[in-house]
Amino acid sequence: MRKYLKHWLCLFLTVMLFVTLSAQQLNEISILANKPVADIQPTMWGVFFEDINFAADGGIYAELVKNRSFEFSLPMMGWRQVRQNGNGRVVPTFYSPANSANPHYITVFIDAPNGAFGLTNEGFRGMGIKKDNQYNFSVSAKISPNSNLKLKVELLNSKGEILGGTELEGFTTTWENHRTSFKATGTEPEALLRLLFTGTGSIDLDMVSLFPSDTWKDRAGGLRKDIVQMIADLKPGFVRFPGGCIVEGRDLTNRYQWKTTVGPVEARKMIINRWNMEIRDRQAPDYFQTFGLGFYEYFQLSEDFGAEPLPILNCGMSCQYNAGEVVPLNELDPYIQDALDLIEFANGAVTTKWGKLRASMGHPEPFNLKFIGIGNEQWEEQYIERYKEFEKVIKQKHPDIKIVSGSGPSSAGRYFEYAWSELKKLSPALIDEHYYMPPEWFLKNANRYDNYDRKSIKVFAGEFAAHDRDTTESESRNTWFSALAEAAFMTGLERNAEVVNMASYAPLLAHVDAWQWRPDLIWFDNLQTIGTPNYYVQKMFSTHRGTQVIPVLEAGKPLIGADSLYASASIDKNNAKVYIKLVNVSSSSKNIRINLEGLSILKNGEIETLKSKKLYEYNTIVNPKRVYPAFSTVTVAGRKISTNLDPRSVNVMTLGYKK
Ligand code: AHR
Numbered sequence: 001m002r003k004y005l006k007h008w009l010c011l012f013l014t015v016m017l018f019v020t021l022s023a024q025q026l027n028e029i030s031i032l033a034n035k036p037v038a039d040i041q042p043t044m045w046g047v048f049f050e051d052i053n054f055a056a057d058g059g060i061y062a063e064l065v066k067n068r069s070f071e072f073s074l075p076m077m078g079w080r081q082v083r084q085n086g087n088g089r090v091v092p093t094f095y096s097p098a099n100s101a102n103p104h105y106i107t108v109f110i111d112a113p114n115g116a117f118g119l120t121n122e123g124f125r126g127m128g129i130k131k132d133n134q135y136n137f138s139v140s141a142k143i144s145p146n147s148n149l150k151l152k153v154e155l156l157n158s159k160g161e162i163l164g165g166t167e168l169e170g171f172t173t174t175w176e177n178h179r180t181s182f183k184a185t186g187t188e189p190e191a192l193l194r195l196l197f198t199g200t201g202s203i204d205l206d207m208v209s210l211f212p213s214d215t216w217k218d219r220a221g222g223l224r225k226d227i228v229q230m231i232a233d234l235k236p237g238f239v240r241f242p243g244g245c246i247v248e249g250r251d252l253t254n255r256y257q258w259k260t261t262v263g264p265v266e267a268r269k270m271i272i273n274r275w276n277m278e279i280r281d282r283q284a285p286d287y288f289q290t291f292g293l294g295f296y297e298y299f300q301l302s303e304d305f306g307a308e309p310l311p312i313l314n315c316g317m318s319c320q321y322n323a324g325e326v327v328p329l330n331e332l333d334p335y336i337q338d339a340l341d342l343i344e345f346a347n348g349a350v351t352t353k354w355g356k357l358r359a360s361m362g363h364p365e366p367f368n369l370k371f372i373g374i375g376n377e378q379w380e381e382q383y384i385e386r387y388k389e390f391e392k393v394i395k396q397k398h399p400d401i402k403i404v405s406g407s408g409p410s411s412a413g414r415y416f417e418y419a420w421s422e423l424k425k426l427s428p429a430l431i432d433e434h435y436y437m438p439p440e441w442f443l444k445n446a447n448r449y450d451n452y453d454r455k456s457i458k459v460f461a462g463e464f465a466a467h468d469r470d471t472t473e474s475e476s477r478n479t480w481f482s483a484l485a486e487a488a489f490m491t492g493l494e495r496n497a498e499v500v501n502m503a504s505y506a507p508l509l510a511h512v513d514a515w516q517w518r519p520d521l522i523w524f525d526n527l528q529t530i531g532t533p534n535y536y537v538q539k540m541f542s543t544h545r546g547t548q549v550i551p552v553l554e555a556g557k558p559l560i561g562a563d564s565l566y567a568s569a570s571i572d573k574n575n576a577k578v579y580i581k582l583v584n585v586s587s588s589s590k591n592i593r594i595n596l597e598g599l600s601i602l603k604n605g606e607i608e609t610l611k612s613k614k615l616y617e618y619n620t621i622v623n624p625k626r627v628y629p630a631f632s633t634v635t636v637a638g639r640k641i642s643t644n645l646d647p648r649s650v651n652v653m654t655l656g657y658k659k
Contacts, residue, residue: 025563025590025591026591026592026593027554027563027565027590027591027592027593028554028555028593028595029552029553029554029559029567029592029593029594029595030551030552030553030554030594030595030597031550031551031552031553031569031578031580031594031595031596031597032550032551032553032597032598033550033569033571033578033596033597033598033599033601033657034597034598034599035550035551035598036548036549036550036571037498037548037549037550037551038496038497038498038548038549039497039498039547039548039549040494040497040545040546040547040548040549040570041237041497041501041502042237042308042545043237043238043308043501043502044237044493044494044497044500044501044502044503044542044545045234045236045237045503045504045538045541045542045545046236046237046238046239046240046307046308046310046502046503046504046542047231047234047236047238047239047240047307047504047505047508047521048240048244048462048463048504048505048506048507048508049239049240049241049242049298049508049509050241050242050243050244050245050246050506050507050508051242051243051244051246051273051275051289051293052243052244052245052246052275052507052510052516052517053275053507053509053510053511053514053515053516053517053518053520054124054125054284054287054510054511054514054515055507055508055509055510055511056289056292056293057124057273057287057288057289057290057292057293058124058125058287058511058514059124059224059227059509059511059524060223060224060227060228060293060509061223061224061290061292061293062211062212062215062221062222062223062224063209063210063211063221063290063292064123064124064127064128064135064193064210064211064212065078065121065123065193065208065209065210066078066121066122066123066124066286067079067121067286067288068207068208068209068290069102069104069105069206069207069208069266069270069290070092070093070104070105070106070205070206071102071103071104071270071288071290072286072288073272074285075092075093075104075106076090076092076106077285077286078121078122078123078286079119079120079121079122080119080120080122081117081118081119082116082117082118082119082120082194082196083112083115083116083117084112084115084116084117084196085112085114085115085116086110086111086112086113086114086115086116086117086197086198087110087111087112087117088108088109088110088111088112088117088118088197089108089109090106090107090108090109090119091106091107091108091109092104092106093105093106094106094107094204100269101260101266101267101268101269102206102207102266102267102268102269102270104206105140105204105205105206106204106205106206107202107203107204107205108197108202108203108205109201109202110147110149110197110198110199110200110201110202110203111200112197112198112199112200113198113199113200115198116152116196116197116198117196117197118151118152118194118195118196118197119194119195120156120192120193120194120195121192121193121195121208122192123190123191123192123193123526124286124511124514124526125190125511125513125514125526126158126188126189126190126191126192126526127155127188127190127191127192127193127210127526128188128189128191128525128526128527129155129157129163129184129186129187129188129191130184130187130212130214130527131184131185131186131187132183132184133183133184133212133213133214134181134182134183134212134213134214135155135164135181135182135183135184135210135211135212135213136179136180136181136209136210136211136212136213136220137153137166137168137179137180137181137182137209137210138177138178138179138180138207138208138209139151139168139177139178139205139206139207139208139209140175140176140177140178140205140206140207140266141171141175141176141178141203141204141205141206142171142172142173142174142175142176142203142204143171143172143173143201143202143203143204144173144201144202144203145173146201147171147199147200147201147202147203148199148200148201149169149171149197149198149199149200149201149203150167150168150169150197150198150199151167151168151169151171151195151196151197152165152166152167152194152195152196152197152198153165153166153167153168153180153182153193153194153195154193154194154196155184155188155191155192155193155194156191156192156193156194157186157188157190157191158188158190158191161186162185163184163185163186163188163191164182164183164184164185164186165182165194166180166181166182167180168180171203175204175206177207181213187527189525189526189527190526193210195208206266207265207266209221212224216228216229216304217304221265221292223293223297223301224524224529226524226528226529227509227522227524227529228301228304230522230529230531230535231305231508231522232304232305233539233543234535234538234539234542234543235305235306235542235543236305236307236504236542237307237308237502237542237545238302238307238308238309238310238371238502238504239298239301239302239305239307239308239309239310240310240312240373240462240504241295241298241309241310241311241312242256242258242295242298242311242312243256243312243376244312244376244463244506244507245274245275245278245319245376245377246273246274246275246289247312247313247314247375247376248274248314248317248318248319248320248376248377248378249274249314249318249319250274250278250318250319250322250323251318251322251323251325252314252317252318252323252325252327253271254271254272254274254318255314255318256314257314257338258294258295258311258313258338258342258345259338259341260291261291261294261295261296262294262295262296262345262357262361263357263361265290265291265292268290268291268292268294269291270288270289270290270291271288271289272287272288272289273287273288273289274319274322275287275516275517276288278516279516279517282515282516282517284514284516287514295311295342295345296358296361296363298311299346299363299367299369300363302367303367308370308371309346309367309369309371310371310372310373310404310502311342311369311371311372311373312373312374312375312376312404313335313338313339313342313372313373313374313375314335314338314375315335315374315375315378315383315386315387315390316332316335316386317375317378317382317383317386319377320377320378320379326382326386327386329385329386329389332386332389335386335390336389336390336393336394339372339374339390339393339394340393340394340397340398341353341354342354342369342372343369343372343394343397343398343401345357345358346358346366346367346368346369347366347367347368347369348366350364369401370400370401370402371401371402371403371404371429371430372394372401372402372403372404373403373404373405373406373432374386374387374390374391374394374403374404374405374406375387375405375406376406376432377406377408377409377434378406378408379408379409379415379418379419380415380418381418381422383406383408383419384418384419384422384423387405387406387423387426387428388426390403391403391405391426391427391428395427402429402430403427403428403429403430404428404429404430404431404432404460404462405419405423405426405428405430405431405432406419406431406432407419407420407423407431407432407433407434408434409434410434410435411433411434411435411437411441411445416433419431423457424456424457427457428457429457429458430457430458430459430460430501430502431457431458431459431460432460432462432463433459433460433461433462434462434463434464434506435461435463435464436463436464436465436467436506437466437467438466438467438468439466439468439479439481439482439484439485439486440485441466442466442485442486442488442489443485443488443489443561443585445489445492446488446489446491446492446560446561446566447492447560448489448492448496449492449493449495449496449499449500450492450495450496450558450560452496452499453499454498454499458499458500458501458502459499459500459501459502460500460501460502460503461493461500461502461503461504462502462503462504462506463504463505463506463507464486464489464503464504464505464506465482465486465505465506465507465519465534466481466482466483466485466486466489466519466534467482467519468481468482468519468616469616473618473620474510474512474513474515474518474523474620475512475518475523475530475532475618475619475620475621476616476618477518477519477618478518478519478520478523478532478533478534478618478619479519479533479615479616479617479618480533480612480614480615480616480617480618480627480648481615481616482519482533482534483532483533483534483536483537483610483627483650484533484537484583484585484615484648484650485585486505486534486537487537487540487541487566487581487583487610487650488561488566488583488585490503490537490541490568490581491559491560491566491567491568491581491583492560492566492568494541494549494568494570494581495549495552495558495568497549497570498549505521505534505538506521507520507521508520508521508522509521509522509523509524510522510523510524511523511524511525512524512525512621513525519532519534520532521534521535521538522535523619523620523621524621525621528621528624530619530620530621530624531619531624532618532619533610533612533617533618533619533627536610536627536628536629537610537650539629540581540608540610540629540650540652541581541652544570544572544579544581544652544654545570545572545579546569546570546571546572546577546578546579547570547571547572547573547574548570548571548573549568549569549570550569550570550571550578551569552567552568552569552580561585563586563590564584564585564586564590565582565583565584565585565586565590565645566582566583566585567580567581567582567583568581569581571599576656576657576658576659577654577655577656577657578596578599578601578653578654578655578656578657579652579653579654580594580651580652580653580655581650581651581652582645582650582651582652582653583649583650583651584645584646584647584648584649584651585648586647586648587613587647587648588647589644589645589646589647590644590645591642591644592641592642592643592644592645593640593641593642594640594641594642594643595639595640596636596639596640596641596655597639599657599658600657600658601636601639601655601656601657602636602655602656602657602658603635603636604633604634604635604636605633605634605635605636605641605653605654605655605656606631606632606633606634606653606654607631607632607633607634607643607651607652607653607654608629608630608631608651608652608654609629609630609631609632609646609649609650609651610627610628610629610630610649610650610651611627611630611646611647611648611649611650612626612627612648613647613648615648634653634655636655641653641655
């Protein structure tokens with residue numbers, strides 16, 4: 001009896017499965033691979049870097065010492081005195097106006113013939129230290145006559161145990177840079193640096209620095225390798241920098257000025273980071289910009305990625321949400337000159353003033369700058385009037401440079417309409433549009449660019465992110481739903497590549513213990529870096545870019561939300577590939593049959609799938625792979641592919657074709 005029961009149960013389940021499958025609607029999709037409708041620019045998918053959320057200092061810039069040159073508004077912020085059977089005191093701060101970029105330093109008086117007196121530095125929410133890695137310490141120092149001092153440099157873990165260190169001596173009565181290095185004996189996410197002096201006398205200190213030697217491309221004083229690698233893996237077509245609102249500054253004194261970010265690091269003039277006190281619930285009084293990551297490094301990084309650099313410059317206006325200062329038109333020349341000098345810094349011959357500086361920093365070859373952005377999120381006639389002045393001069397002196405102008409902070413409305421109507425009378429190459437909107441907006445707007453004028457100015461979707469519900473855990477706003485909605489929307493960007501030439505998610509980076517804004521594309525702590533679901537969506541699009549858009553049709557129409565499906569496709573003429581992006585937003589699976597017309601497709605292809613049944617799922621530093629791409633194969637029968645799309649999934653098919 002048991003045996004028969006089992007048999008009947010099996011039969012019943014098989015019949016039910018058959019009934020369900022045959023009841024499921026079949027989506028018949030045609031892809032016209034031999035009918036490309038537009039070119040896709042190599043710049044189509046890029047990254048937007050801004051020093052927000054400790055993205056630069058405390059993030060990608062690998063310096064571990066916070067307030068290394070005592071230039072913070074509170075000069076001893078990040079530093080504490082320590083005693084070990086010795087006495088001493090610290091005098092903050094001496095101010096040397098002759099050194100206008102870095103005027104402050106401290107003096108440490110030491111009376112510790114048999115013990116030690118010194119300082120600790122807390123780093124940026126601690127220092128991330130890795131066992132067996134080499135650490136390079138340096139300090140600019142000068143002792144007073146008759147001082148007899150030795151310095152012990154140590155790393156401590158959170159229990160106060162020593163994680164490795166070294167000693168320095170030979171200080172003189174003139175300012176000198178002293179260097180030493182040592183290997184860490186343990187791993188620790190929140191280490192401290194301890195400097196202990198023994199002997200008697202006093203010593204002046206400035207530029208106290210500790211870097212891992214294991215940086216991106218092993219550059220001394222360089223960038224955190226793991227974070228840069230995550231960005232490199234996106235294969236970005238461009239890098240937009242340095243913002244964002246930090247371009248504008250809360251007021252003009254604190255605007256981003258590229259000239260103060262190049263040359264030797266000790267001569268780069270630190271300023272407050274405008275995100276320091278901007279967000280009421282997420283204040284970070286210790287957030288400053290040392291510019292160790294400055295314009296030279298941004299150009300270098302873009303070059304490393306094979307991406308176009310896209311610097312954005314202040315247009316003579318500070319943030320209109322803050323001070324809203326506007327430079328009178330007859331005083332705008334220095335701002336315009338900054339743009340011209342930047343072009344010279346990037347592209348000029350080594351015999352020019354700024355080209356020579358670039359060469360002295362190690363890059364005699366030009367960086368081949370092609371784009372420049374004027375203004376970030378400015379609005380109304382004050383912006384247009386100023387933009388016009390920049391455009392006039394740049395066009396005349398550098399007709400080949402493509403200018404990017406802004407359309408304000410919103411995706412629609414009075415400021416947006418006004419900017420577009422005025423800019424159409426001028427000649428920017430691209431207009432930057434920003435949208436931080438709910439996921440539902442992204443789904444509804446997957447057709448946003450379908451009716452944009454093909455002959456008009458191109459679009460740079462320069463800052464976008466779906467803002468979903470807010471909960472407590474830092475990474476939690478990067479929900480699967482937000483990523484799914486962005487993927488659906490991005491099929492619309494790709495379909496309209498003739499209009500949209502550049503697109504970037506924003507912001508790019510965030511420290512889990514020091515963020516001001518979320519969601520963000522990549523989260524990190526002092527040791528690790530993780531991709532959000534949104535990151536994997538960006539990566540799926542940017543690493544399957546293609547060279548031309550090809551139509552994806554269901555019943556003769558583009559697939560934009562019918563039956564909760566969104567799709568786009570491209571052909572990659574360089575690699576003889578077809579990429580098909582299929583987004584299923586619904587909670588049920590979809591039965592798909594694709595008919596690929598016009599090309600001789602190879603039999604076996606690959607499908608990359610990102611999915612989660614839970615709409616509010618997200619990745620964390622501890623659980624980085626809850627939403628993570630999986631790969632499988634697809635078989636092409638003649639020109640047909642039959643497949644099932646999982647519920648709530650983003651899928652990219654890669655198929656080869658015979659040339
Ligand atoms: O990406 C965060 C901020 O959003 C940018 O700084 C600004 O341009 C926008 O308002």
